Amino acid sequence: MRYPRIGLVTVLADDVEAMKAFYGGVLGFEIVKHLGSYVEFRSDGVRFAVCARDVMFTHTGHPSYVEEARGQRFELAFPAGTPDDVDLLYGELVARGAAAVRPPATMPWGRRTAFIADPEGNIHELYSLREGEDV
Structure with a gap:
């Protein structure tokens, strides 16, 4: 049996371009894929990406993707x-x-x-x- 492991961390965003500028420009992560509503960065270890909330809603139909986030949900x-x-x-x-x-x-x-x-x-x-x- 394989132990669980995390292969990708995706930060959900309303403004993907602002987040791309932050993680790419401010923090210095290299962009390896940019599809407009999805940006993936090079990171040692786990893959790291930013994706538009509405895209995830479209793919899953789950309303939590487009509900207003309140409070701190995660920390890198x-x-x-x-x-x-x-x-x-x-x-x-x-x-x-x-x-x-x-x-x-x-x-x-x-x-x-x-x-x-x-x-x-x-x-x-x-x-x-x-x-x-x-x-």
């Missing part, structure tokens, strides 16, 4: 290396257009962490690795 966490790297990356991303949510701080669990948001308001984490830890 980006390893940034050392604690100093978190500070530098946070500053760079905010300067390039990421919305600042919380500046870097050392958390009770021992990681240096900062939070930014994408154009649709999804909050994401930048975090430091522990000594000897690999992504």
